Amino acid sequence: xxxxxxxxxxxxxxxxxxxxxxxxxxxxxxxxxxxxxxxxxxxxxxxxxxxxxxxxxxxxxxxxxxxxxxxxxxxxxxxxxxxxxxxxxxxxxxxxxxxxxxxxxxxxxxxxxxxxxxxxxxxxxxxxxxxxxxxxxxxxxxxxxxxxxxxxxxxxxxxxxxxxxxxxxxxxxxxxxxxxxxxxxxxxxxxxxxxxxxxxxxxxxxxxxxxxxxxxxxxxxxxxxxxxxxxxxxxxxxxxxxxxxxxxxxxxxxxxxxxxxxxxxxxxxxxxxxxxxxxxxxx
Amino acid sequence: xxxxxxxxxxxxxxxxxxxxxxxxxxxxxxxxxxxxxxxxxxxxxxxxxxxxxxxxxxxxxxxxxxxxxxxxxxxxxxxxxxxxxxxxxxxxxxxxxxxxxxxxxxxxxxxxxxxxxxxxxxxxxxxxxxxxxxxxxxxxxxxxxxxxxxxxxxxxxxx
Numbered sequence: 001x002x003x004x005x006x007x008x009x010x011x012x013x014x015x016x017x018x019x020x021x022x023x024x025x026x027x028x029x030x031x032x033x034x035x036x037x038x039x040x041x042x043x044x045x046x047x048x049x050x051x052x053x054x055x056x057x058x059x060x061x062x063x064x065x066x067x068x069x070x071x072x073x074x075x076x077x078x079x080x081x082x083x084x085x086x087x088x089x090x091x092x093x094x095x096x097x098x099x100x101x102x103x104x105x106x107x108x109x110x111x112x113x114x115x116x117x118x119x120x121x122x123x124x125x126x127x128x129x130x131x132x133x134x135x136x137x138x139x140x141x142x143x144x145x146x147x148x149x150x151x152x153x154x155x156x157x158x159x160x161x162x163x164x165x166x167x168x169x170x171x172x173x174x175x176x177x178x179x180x181x182x183x184x185x186x187x188x189x190x191x192x193x194x195x196x197x198x199x200x201x202x203x204x205x206x207x208x209x210x211x212x213x214x215x216x217x218x219x220x221x222x223x224x225x226x227x228x229x230x231x232x233x234x235x236x237x238x239x240x241x242x243x244x245x246x247x248x249x250x251x252x253x254x255x256x257x258x259x260x261x262x263x264x265x266x267x268x269x270x271x272x273x274x275x276x277x278x279x280x281x282x283x
Numbered sequence: 284x285x286x287x288x289x290x291x292x293x294x295x296x297x298x299x300x301x302x303x304x305x306x307x308x309x310x311x312x313x314x315x316x317x318x319x320x321x322x323x324x325x326x327x328x329x330x331x332x333x334x335x336x337x338x339x340x341x342x343x344x345x346x347x348x349x350x351x352x353x354x355x356x357x358x359x360x361x362x363x364x365x366x367x368x369x370x371x372x373x374x375x376x377x378x379x380x381x382x383x384x385x386x387x388x389x390x391x392x393x394x395x396x397x398x399x400x401x402x403x404x405x406x407x408x409x410x411x412x413x414x415x416x417x418x419x420x421x422x423x424x425x426x427x428x429x430x431x432x433x434x435x436x437x438x439x440x441x442x
Contacts (some may be wrong), residue, residue, distance in 0.1 A: 007303070010350065033345075034347065036345065103416025105341050108339040
């Protein structure tokens with residue numbers, strides 16, 4: 001039982017949800033899967049005046065093709081991302097990341113949108129969305145705006161979403177055929193958040209690529225590795241990728257999993273691993 | 284604040300006023316007196332509160348009761364095949380000592396059921412992944428895995 005009283009709403013349309021959010025005046029929380037929010041409320045770490053559920057709002061889940069883009073509803077649950085054929089074909093990094101989120105039960109309930117707005121610095125989808133060049137679609141009563149994933153994350157558990165806005169969709173450009181991609185993470189216990197995670201995309205021709213890292217600072221960071229791999233993915237090129245990852249992880253901080261230096265060192269290791277794996281896959 | 288919810292639990296329909304602060308596990312235990320659903324950590328780590336929501340296992344301590352209005356739930360009380368009868372997975376747990384203190388067992392059995400529904404003939408590794416959302420503080424995992432292997436065999440044979 002959650003100790004503090006709050007209002008609960010389960011709107012049946014997006015407009016109803018938006019107007020409830022508008023009326024609530026700031027201290028309302030949207031609930032998607034609730035895999036982080038409910039424990040935080042149980043522990044007294046979050047105490048909203050109102051909770052507005054998106055679980056009964058139709059049309060916020062599912063994966064659709066929209067030209068060269070996959071339009072993924074914010075309420076799409078992890079187990080769907082893990083098994084959806086469109087995701088497997090056009091954005092396999094997302095399916096790979098979904099495998100690691102929580103455990104079986106969490107993947108049945110938790111959502112993509114929920115993870116992104118919660119913005120835990122080591123969440124699996126954060127570096128993946130950066131590396132894929134995803135766009136985050138936000139809707140408010142005033143209209144719709146789209147934010148690049150790389151501009152969405154502002155600080156630990158802080159995003160550029162404004163009061164009155166709902167994350168409704170994640171737009172992921174389809175990877176061109178012949179691309180390679182890899183997602184890998186360092187963790188000690190299955191189901192835990194990663195300590196450091198990394199996602200790489202290498203474009204067809206292996207001349208251009210990027211790697212995004214999570215867990216090495218308050219927000220995920222991205223490095224363009226094109227200059228390093230342009231003349232071949234050699235050991236020397238991978239060493240330069242590692243050096244760039246080490247530098248990009250300068251804001252790493254220590255916690256129970258390891259100190260800042262350790263995480264910076266792991267940024268080096270994982271950046272190299274994912275670029276090597278993505279390059280091996282690319283044609 | 285109260286909210287009237289209508290849910291189907293183990294095939295029976297209920298219409299009840301739920302306190303909106305109640306998580307589903309509290310509602311099942313305190314309102315419906317279905318105390319087979321256990322609460323261990325209360326924060327989504329241990330899996331003792333696992334129930335089946337619209338055909339998929341979830342952790343009922345991390346879902347608000349008010350948020351499952353109109354949905355269908357199966358708890359450990361709802362899986363037996365008849366009065367005084369155990370489900371074949373439960374039978375295997377009994378025979379192969381898949382439980383010691385029994386606290387994690389309802390969640391373990393439901394996770395095993397989900398796994399065997401999707402993958403009727405899992406490897407040991409797949410079983411371990413299938414129950415990775417359930418903790419056993421007695422650390423009796425070895426026998427739990429054995430029980431699930433045996434249950435898989437029996438369910439396959441009965442088809």
